[in-house]
Amino acid sequence: MFEAKLDxxxxxxxxxxxxxxxxxxxxxxxxxxxxxMQAMDSSHVCLVALTLLKEGFQHYRCDRPLTLGINLxxxxxxxxxxxxxxxxxxxxxxxxxxxxxxxxxxxxxxxSDFDLKLMSIEVEQLGIPxxxxxxxxxxxxxxxxxxxxxxxxxxxTVIISATKEGIKFATTGDIGTANVTLRHASTSDRPEGxxxxxxxxxxxQTYALRYLNNFAKASPLSTSxxxxxxxxxxxxxxxxxxxxxxxxxxxxxxxxxxxxxEGGDENQ
Amino acid sequence: MFEAKLDxxxxxxxxxxxxxxxxxxxxxxxxxxxxxMQAMDSSHVCLVALTLLKEGFQHYRCDRPLTLGINLxxxxxxxxxxxxxxxxxxxxxxxxxxxxxxxxxxxxxxxSDFDLKLMSIEVEQLGIPxxxxxxxxxxxxxxxxxxxxxxxxxxxTVIISATKEGIKFATTGDIGTANVTLRHASTSDRPEGxxxxxxxxxxxQTYALRYLNNFAKASPLSTSxxxxxxxxxxxxxxxxxxxxxxxxxxxxxxxxxxxxxEGGDENQ
Amino acid sequence: MFEAKLDxxxxxxxxxxxxxxxxxxxxxxxxxxxxxMQAMDSSHVCLVALTLLKEGFQHYRCDRPLTLGINLxxxxxxxxxxxxxxxxxxxxxxxxxxxxxxxxxxxxxxxSDFDLKLMSIEVEQLGIPxxxxxxxxxxxxxxxxxxxxxxxxxxxTVIISATKEGIKFATTGDIGTANVTLRHASTSDRPEGxxxxxxxxxxxQTYALRYLNNFAKASPLSTSxxxxxxxxxxxxxxxxxxxxxxxxxxxxxxxxxxxxxEGGDENQ
Numbered sequence: 001m002f003e004a005k006l007d008x009x010x011x012x013x014x015x016x017x018x019x020x021x022x023x024x025x026x027x028x029x030x031x032x033x034x035x036x037m038q039a040m041d042s043s044h045v046c047l048v049a050l051t052l053l054k055e056g057f058q059h060y061r062c063d064r065p066l067t068l069g070i071n072l073x074x075x076x077x078x079x080x081x082x083x084x085x086x087x088x089x090x091x092x093x094x095x096x097x098x099x100x101x102x103x104x105x106x107x108x109x110x111x112s113d114f115d116l117k118l119m120s121i122e123v124e125q126l127g128i129p130x131x132x133x134x135x136x137x138x139x140x141x142x143x144x145x146x147x148x149x150x151x152x153x154x155x156x157t158v159i160i161s162a163t164k165e166g167i168k169f170a171t172t173g174d175i176g177t178a179n180v181t182l183r184h185a186s187t188s189d190r191p192e193g194x195x196x197x198x199x200x201x202x203x204x205q206t207y208a209l210r211y212l213n214n215f216a217k218a219s220p221l222s223t224s225x226x227x228x229x230x231x232x233x234x235x236x237x238x239x240x241x242x243x244x245x246x247x248x249x250x251x252x253x254x255x256x257x258x259x260x261x262e263g264g265d266e267n268q
Numbered sequence: 269m270f271e272a273k274l275d276x277x278x279x280x281x282x283x284x285x286x287x288x289x290x291x292x293x294x295x296x297x298x299x300x301x302x303x304x305m306q307a308m309d310s311s312h313v314c315l316v317a318l319t320l321l322k323e324g325f326q327h328y329r330c331d332r333p334l335t336l337g338i339n340l341x342x343x344x345x346x347x348x349x350x351x352x353x354x355x356x357x358x359x360x361x362x363x364x365x366x367x368x369x370x371x372x373x374x375x376x377x378x379x380s381d382f383d384l385k386l387m388s389i390e391v392e393q394l395g396i397p398x399x400x401x402x403x404x405x406x407x408x409x410x411x412x413x414x415x416x417x418x419x420x421x422x423x424x425t426v427i428i429s430a431t432k433e434g435i436k437f438a439t440t441g442d443i444g445t446a447n448v449t450l451r452h453a454s455t456s457d458r459p460e461g462x463x464x465x466x467x468x469x470x471x472x473q474t475y476a477l478r479y480l481n482n483f484a485k486a487s488p489l490s491t492s493x494x495x496x497x498x499x500x501x502x503x504x505x506x507x508x509x510x511x512x513x514x515x516x517x518x519x520x521x522x523x524x525x526x527x528x529x530e531g532g533d534e535n536q
Numbered sequence: 537m538f539e540a541k542l543d544x545x546x547x548x549x550x551x552x553x554x555x556x557x558x559x560x561x562x563x564x565x566x567x568x569x570x571x572x573m574q575a576m577d578s579s580h581v582c583l584v585a586l587t588l589l590k591e592g593f594q595h596y597r598c599d600r601p602l603t604l605g606i607n608l609x610x611x612x613x614x615x616x617x618x619x620x621x622x623x624x625x626x627x628x629x630x631x632x633x634x635x636x637x638x639x640x641x642x643x644x645x646x647x648s649d650f651d652l653k654l655m656s657i658e659v660e661q662l663g664i665p666x667x668x669x670x671x672x673x674x675x676x677x678x679x680x681x682x683x684x685x686x687x688x689x690x691x692x693t694v695i696i697s698a699t700k701e702g703i704k705f706a707t708t709g710d711i712g713t714a715n716v717t718l719r720h721a722s723t724s725d726r727p728e729g730x731x732x733x734x735x736x737x738x739x740x741q742t743y744a745l746r747y748l749n750n751f752a753k754a755s756p757l758s759t760s761x762x763x764x765x766x767x768x769x770x771x772x773x774x775x776x777x778x779x780x781x782x783x784x785x786x787x788x789x790x791x792x793x794x795x796x797x798e799g800g801d802e803n804q
Contacts, residue, residue: 180647
């Protein structure tokens with residue numbers, strides 16, 4: 001039996017909103033340690049990894065590991081029925097064919113429960129190697145969201161370069177070119193509203209803006225986002241959910257652009 | 269001659285918004301007592317009854333009873349031109365072919381007048397019998413609005429059950445099931461923000477969510493709504509407009525669900 | 537070389553929003569005096585004239601006159617990437633094939649630069665004669681915006697009449713008629729929130745509402761708008777941009793309505 005309660009149920013709504021456009025059906029793995037998920041997006045281009053530690057829940061119990069096969073659009077429909085201040089409790093029996101969600105209003109005057117049908121989803125688990133990165137930039141999530149949205153209105157791909165001066169995003173499109181630079185803040189106070197670049201060596205890589213833009217749906221989860229870059233390996237865009245866990249997005253760089261056909265499928 | 273002035277003209281806007289999606293053309297009956305309307309919705313499934321007492325108007329004069337045949341979409345178009353703080357005066361001659369609406373801004377620096385063409389509409393007047401109900405629930409209108417909207421995203425029909433513990437709304441759809449319970453508040457202070465159930469005998473009936481959802485358009489008119497239930501007779505959803513009158517919606521229950529075709533026309 | 541900086545970059549966004557739906561491609565003329573533009577709308581019915589004086593810029597330099605051929609939709613796309621509190625610097629080389637826009641956030645922690653490709657646009661310059669008007673009305677821009685929007689929902693053309701009592705807008709449509717009168721304020725205090733009519737002789741002229749409605753897109757630029765009227769010559773709708781310049785819209789009246797075909801092309 002699995003049972004877990006979040007007093008701040010809006011967190012679960014934000015989490016599902018952060019992944020439901022990339023992935024339609026996912027397996028949530030629940031164990032005595034917490035809840036985790038790893039899924040390729042539906043076009044098999046990027047990977048989403050989610051971890052919620054049991055310590056992040058106000059109540060958590062999981063007698064034996066369970067795989068919960070979830071249609072995220074349906075879960076989102078149900079979570080839309082939760083008030084922003086509702087506590088949310090998730091429950092599943094060991095047969096794992098239903099996820100029960102219980103919403104309680106603060107004043108306990110409204111109680112809702114929903115049974116979501118679960119499904120059996122075939123997925124291959126991918127190993128994600130631990131990695132040292134050439135550059136890691138801590139960016140206000142509102143700035144990240146805005147830059148990738150703005151640049152996506154102009155071009156299809158972005159060159160992200162990290163130097164000790166800061167982190168630069170550059171794109172080119174039909175109407176012209178665009179460069180946005182976030183300057184590294186040398187002061188260490190107010191770190192959340194500023195950009196901090198930790199640099200081992202300068203790096204510049206090209207990525208599809210469409211995906212980077214999609215990752216920004218996680219912005220409501222955290223005031224800042226960490227972008228990790230190394231040559232020829234996937235970028236990691238990570239949102240920490242305070243005291244609870246994190247969500248990480250991985251996207252491979254576009255290598256050797258000259259050989260690519262223009263209008264290749266990832267850009268469309 | 270008919271002439272009636274509402275200092276709070278926004279009330280008239282809210283009233284028309286509360287009925288214009290259900291009914292396209294209606295007769296407003298004006299008499300020395302006030303203004304009233306009774307109309308079936310365009311699919312002839314539910315009934316809307318409106319009463320505005322003459323005492324609710326800042327000025328009211330009606331020399332002899334008149335029937336004003338109104339296209340509600342056109343009236344709504346005109347009312348959209350009124351500011352929220354405008355006073356609204358309605359006027360009609362005894363021949364009843366035009367309704368004049370005059371809007372005055374608080375500072376009297378803008379004066380608008382609109383002539384709306386009236387029409388002749390054939391309707392049969394239905395008698396609504398006075399009725400004792402098994403259960404009456406006073407619910408915050410925001411809660412009612414939210415519950416029927418949420419459940420309509422999951423299923424087509426709702427079973428509403430009233431017990432002494434409270435009032436429960438239950439639905440079933442493709443993705444699973446949903447139950448929302450509003451608890452009866454035993455305290456009698458702050459009655460408007462709480463749910464109060466007056467129960468003669470427990471009752472449970474099934475209704476089409478689509479219509480209950482439409483009735484919630486009257487929410488801006490009142491902070492609470494009264495839901496009256498009895499076995500095998502129409503539910504009444506009533507919004508009181510303080511000092512002025514009320515709007516009531518009637519909807520017949522779905523009886524003997526087993527015999528119904530799935531996907532029957534009222535659910536679509 | 538041309539270089540001009542506006543500390544309040546949002547002004548440029550508002551300006552482009554005020555003309556981009558009327559004109560798709562325009563020439564901006566920059567000289568040592570400032571920036572100006574004059575363009576017919578794409579259906580060749582109305583004329584837009586824009587003047588920004590060099591004194592309105594925080595920094596302004598223009599070595600020799602240049603014509604910048606701009607696609608306004610593309611410029612708007614780039615300006616959407618500027619924060620509302622960003623300073624905006626525009627730059628162009630003497631060959632005039634690119635306009636560089638630089639956005640700086642207040643805290644200087646984000647710097648963006650965009651290169652917009654310019655184009656060669658053939659236009660005939662029209663002389664606009666200086667004119668005395670029979671009536672000039674200073675109107676709160678929010679009132680102008682609202683009246684033309686409201687009346688456009690009812691009819692296609694509006695008769696604007698100026699008398700010493702005020703300025704009246706009248707239209708007729710399928711559903712009825714509408715008249716809105718703004719009263720001339722005799723007091724001279726709080727002039728911006730009030731309507732003031734300066735009258736040489738009473739005048740009443742008919743105009744296409746669709747265009748008057750479009751002119752209201754300039755409302756964010758100024759709290760008041762000046763409407764100038766004379767018999768048989770174009771109406772002028774003018775928004776002053778404090779300390780910087782103005783935008784003026786010219787629209788010819790509809791003369792001899794009886795001879796016009798109903799549903800003529802300007803009304804559609």
